[in-house]
Amino acid sequence: MIAVVLILLPGLALSAQAGDVPGLPHLAQRHGATQLIVDGQPFLMRAGELENSSASSLPYLETLWPKFEAMHFNSLIAPVYWNLIEPQQGQFDFSTVDGLIEGARAHDMRLVLLWFGSWKNSMSSYVPAWVKRDSRRYPRARRSDGTPMEILSALDQANLQADSVAFVALMKHLKQIDGERHTVVMVQVENEVGMIPEARDHGPLADAAFHAPVPTALTDYLSKHKEILAPGLKAAWRAQGFKTGADWEDTFGAGEQTDELFTAWTEGRYTGEVAAAGKAVYPLPLYVNAALIRPGKRPGEYPSGGPLPHLFDVWRAAAPAVDFLAPDIYFPNFTEWAEKYALPGKPFLIPETGRVSGAQMGANGLYAYAHLNAMGYSPYAPEFLSPDDAKALGQAYDVVEQLTPLILAHQGSGKMVGMLPRTQFDGSVDLSPQTFVFGDYKVTASYRKPGSASIGAKIDADTSTTHGGLIIQTGPNDFWFAGTGITVYFEPPGKGRSAVGIESIREGRFINGQWVPGREMNGDDTNQGRHLSLPDDEFSIRRVTLYHYD
Structure with a gap:
């Protein structure tokens, strides 16, 4: 397989440029943000x-489209399954893929496809029966x-060859049936790659490679x-004298950390070669997703070697055909994890999120779009949201x-921010006010209800509602605010x-x-001009004009 990959990679340098394919979905830098360009x-x-x-199941899927339309989706992230696509080796059945694309077109949505190939949540549960047996x-x-374990070895060339052949067949099929319509705008390669319940594979091929x-290719990139x-990573390598040409333990030291680096390289390399093979025939944007780490967990207690922040360097060296991670x-500490992936100059997408209320999903999404330049946001399993949660998420969308x-227009411009209280992993929420400066104005977002001015209250009252939103400055004195559960105060930036x-x-x-304006809200709704209120329990938009006076 290695020889095949080496043949494909030189062509990849040409074919993977989306600009060579008119109208092909691609990623582009626009005014400081990476955005997804479609048509x-x-x-x-x-x-x-x-x-x-x-x-x-296409009949089952058909029952879901109206739910997604009601929640104001414009896109769907959906799995495609190796075992259903290639039930017999070399015999491909794309009926589920075609039905998914037809359904998306009928409901005016775009698709991101998840390649459930060699690994899904670390395990090889979606490989075909002829592989499993x-x-x-x-x-x-x-x-x-x-x-x-029920995990394909990333060191075996037959595994890599089989996955690559199937993925290439999928990408060729997408090019054939969707190369002009661009219903599919992006593809995820594998799903939550990583090794559990140990930090690395200990099979004979893996042990030989480890020693x-x-x-x-890795040490050159690190250098x-x-x-x-x-x-x-730098500290481990430094401790060994920045050694090259030695085995893994002599290069990075003995222990779980090195085992995890090895897994990141081997599974990253495998995933990257699958990606490169598919991208050479149809260069849609490709990404890999990560299962995150609970505090105190060790490699193998979480999916060891996945595309996690402390392993970004290894994954970038191993899988250059993957556009982003x-x-x-x-986890409750949404902002902390999101910020680790929303890096300057890098594309940012949240393909899965959940385990909070629909309103909190909506608030997190507003923050991600505005503050972190997210090109997409996606709660998991929206078909199973309760009616109240679906309504709240739909209102936010x-x-x-x-x-x-x-x-x-304002991503990356410095004229847009997101407002969201920071939450810790234990669920504790910091409701401290957050302050932003826009030219001649300092804007303070408070997540507590103000006391009544008429009784001289000095301390804001506690509130348990969902908080989150965004601010966009469109002129020296002109702003748009959107969100829920926030009181906003205005003052000059200096004394x-x-x-x-x-x-x-x-x-x-x-x-x-x-813009179709509704009520003027300069009276009781603003406490006689003292502040802006984004009401609790609903997502709304306000257009605000400010001024200075002596």
């Missing part, structure tokens, strides 16, 4: 990711005691990027849909005699791209 225009994904089994030809990873010299490597955020032209007043606050909606 020549930036596209902001309001998505949901299907539960793992939902796309395996022939472990001699398609060997498994092994635990340190020699026990085989062989670390590949020069080139030595000054900006992840601290733990994305987090699946299910309705606001995003209305504001999409403004969001896309002086001048003060800031609210000239006007209007509620309203964008209808067919045109």
Whole structure:
């Protein structure tokens, strides 16, 4: 297989350039943000990711489209399954893929496809039966005691060859049936790659590679990027004298950390070669997603070697055909994890998130689009949300849909921010006010209800509602606010005699791209001009004009 990959990679340098394929979905830098370009225009994904089994039955899937439309989705992230696509080796059946694409077109949605190939949540549960039943030809990873696991070995070329052939067939099929329509805008390669319950494969091929010299492709990359490597990786390599040409333990030291580096390289290399083979025939944007780490867990207690922040350097060296790495955020500390992946100059997408209320999903999404330049956001298993949660998420996505032209125009510009209290892993929420400066104005977002001015209250009252939103500055004195559960105060950015007043606050909606103002809200709704309120338990938009006075 290695020889085949080496033949494909030189061509990849040409064919993987989306600019060579007119109108092909691609990633592009626009005013400081990386955006997804579809049919020549930036596209902001309001998505949901299907539960793992939902796309395996087209009749079942047909019952879901109306739910997604009601929640204002414009895209869907959906699995495609190796075992259903290639039930017999070399015989391909794309009926589930075709039905998924036809359904998306009928409901005016775009698709991101998840390749459930060699690994899904570390395990090889979606490989075809002809692979599962022939472990001699398609060997498994092994635990340190020699026990085989239901995980394909990333060191075996037959495994890589079989996965690559199927993925190439999928990408060729997409090019054939969707190369002009561009319903499919992106593909995820594998799913939550990593090794459990141990930090690395201990099969004979893996042990031989572990005791062989670390590949020069990795050490050359690390040498080139030595000054900006992840601290733990750099420290481990430094402790061994930045050695090259030695085995893994002599290069990085003995222990679980090195075992995990080995897994990141081997599974990253395998995933990257599958990606490169598919991209050579149809260069859609490709990404890999990560299962994150609970505090205190060790490699193998979480999927060891996945595309996690402390392993970014290894994955970038191992899989250059992968365009970006994305987090699946299910932990309460949403902002902390999102910020680790929303790096300057890098594409940012949240393909999976959940385990919070629908309202909190909506608030997190507004923050991701505005503050972190996300090109897409996607709660997991939206088909199973409760009616209240579906309504809340749909209301938030309705606001995003209305504001999409403004969001896309202002991502990366410094004129847009997200408002969201920081939550710790234990669920504790910091409701401290957050302050932002826009030119001549300092804007403070408070997540507590203000006390009544009429009784001289000095301390804001506690509130348990969902909080989150965004601010977009469109002129020196003109702003758009959207969100829920926030009170906003305005003042000059520095000390002086001048003060800031609210000239006007209007509620309203964008209808067919045109702002249709509703009520003027300068009276009791603003406590007689003292602040802006984004009401609890609903997502709304406010247009605000400010002024200075002495």
